[in-house]
Amino acid sequence: MTDSVERNLDSIARRLAEAHRAADAALAETPQIASLPVSAAGMSYAQLTEFNDDLRDRAAWTEIDLEAALSEEHRQALDNWRNRARIPWTTRDLAMVGVAGLVGATAVWFDSAIDQQITDSFKGLAESKRVRRWEAAGKRLPIDFMGKGFGGRAHRVKSSGHDLFRLFTTLQQVADGQFEGARWEFGQRIPVQKSGQFADVDGVVDAAMRIMQHLAADFLTPMSLPVPGMSWLYNSHNEAVKDFALHAYSGLHPGHGWNLRNATIVPGLTAILTEVIIRTHTATETYRFDNSSDQTSPPLEQKRTELLLAAHTLVGAISTGKAVAQLLAVKNERGAFHPAAIRHVQFPSLLRAGKLAIDVVDQASRASVYEVHTWDELDIDPYSVQHLDLSSQLESLAETKAAP
Known part of the structure; x- marks a missing residue:
């Protein structure tokens, strides 16, 4: 059902574009008859689908480009919506977060x-x-x-x-x-x-x-x-x-x-390695699916931020766990807990995770602030004849002819 809807919408958009071209030629005093056939009135959905599929075969319309039917304003609105859409995680994303955590855990252990x-x-x-x-x-x-x-x-x-x-x-x-x-x-x-x-x-x-x-x-x-x-x-x-x-x-x-020394060198290298693993993964995934190295789109940045947050938080949690275990296991000569166990905490990863958490909240808040149309606007605006460029030109031409 979904495929037939897309084919029908694409076919209607192409037929409307052809009608617009013919109308523009007529208004420019160079008449051009539209070459596409007109569907009969009162067709059922199945009949309309059959008519459009036959037309697509004869015209060699093999691709479906629904965005071509959008006006510039609607296309901009679609781009804005896409820039606010969150990209869900895949199994590979979870695996790479696990790899980063495993590398970090190894660094913490040793x-x-x-x-x-x-x-x-x-x-x-x-x-x-x-x-x-x-x-x-x-x-x-x-x-x-x-x-x-x-x-x-x-x-x-x-x-x-x-x-x-x-x-x-x-x-x-x-x-x-x-x-x-x-x-x-x-x-x-x-x-x-x-x-x-x-x-x-x-x-x-x-x-x-x-x-x-x-x-x-x-x-x-x-x-x-x-x-x-x-x-x-x-x-x-x-x-x-x-x-x-x-x-x-x-x-x-x-x-x-x-x-x-031990608060910066090993923890700093661990944090850098976590960044390299996640950023390499996101760049590879983008090139794999989009054949592009562009990482600047808001959804991709948001996903990369989420993955980095998860990886750095995992490393920080593992290091904090080791520090607590060391604190409970090792005591000084007076039998008190020795605070030197704090040396095992990966503070660069924790600080980076804190910054990334702020970024995730900021990205989510900006994505939620989106000015949408009301249901009445969505129902009326796309089908209102008064908003079509062609109707505006015809109305202007009629006023010109009627003027004394």
């Missing part, structure tokens, strides 16, 4: 081993002459103050000097030759200032250069640098927050805490 390999490779780089010069240039700076309450392997989180979110504070301390921080004694936070024992620097530019060299050399060490913002937590007035920042960074063993 994240400690991969991070150890990266740490070992950094050791050789840290022994190079250039990094040695960086270390020498960064000696005796205020950010490495190791006085009472500021020593130990976690000294980099105990002040603002190694926090990338506080570079301006670090620059001020190095330029002024003064250390500022806070230590804790018996649950009390004690502000500390020290000066007069640090290397002199030749202005702000020299201070900035030494800081960059110092931080680059520290990044290559097993303890690396604290995650940006952790020094704020350590210097807060809440001791529980301070303990979280300290123990999350220090870890149960040197280099096994949550630091800038």
Whole structure:
């Protein structure tokens, strides 16, 4: 039934187009008789279908192009509707999300081993002459103050000097030759200032250069640098927050805490790999079905966003599950849960998933805002003679002839 309806609509559209061409020729004073036969009045649907199918065979109308019958306004409305239509997922889409999740789960499972390999490779780089010069240039700076309450392997989180979110504070301390921080004694936070024992620097530019060299050399060490913002937590007035920042960074063993290296390199590569898998899949699917590499249409963008959201959320959920399991299984010497398990959470994937979730909601809200015609407009407008270009021309011609 559907095929016959499409054939009939296409045939009627072609016959109307032929009638329009003949009418246009007549109005232009170059008469042209329409070559298509006229169907008899009172035909049943079956008779009309037979008539149109016979006409299609004789005219060699093999293709059905229903859009050709639309006006420019209606064609634009159809395009707008298509741009708001959601493309459903296929089995292949689900499979590729699963593949991305499996790759991410593998990276999460072996994240400690991969991070150890990266740490070992950094050791050789840290022994190079250039990094040695960086270390020498960064000696005796205020950010490495190791006085009472500021020593130990976690000294980099105990002040603002190694926090990338506080570079301006670090620059001020190095330029002024003064250390500022806070230590804790018996649950009390004690502000500390020290000066007069640090290397002199030749202005702000020299201070900035030494800081960059110092931080680059520290990044290559097993303890690396604290995650940006952790020094704020350590210097807060809440001791529980301070303990979280300290123990999350220090870890149960040197280099096994949550630091800038293991918070960015492995999770960042996992997030990038997830993007590559999903984007390659969507591009391949588009080329396979449409023989096109264009990925800019709103429905395709929406589907790609949905797939990326699902993949990144899956990876983030797996990593969070491992972190919780590690938190419950591993405790410190006092029998308390050790916050260093947070190092297993794939924060780049979670942040990317959050951004994609906002995009999905935004795309869905924009697709729902669509100005549709009322039922009366849909019933009347397509069949109203007053809206046909031909009728307008005939009416204008009649008015011209009737004018004295």
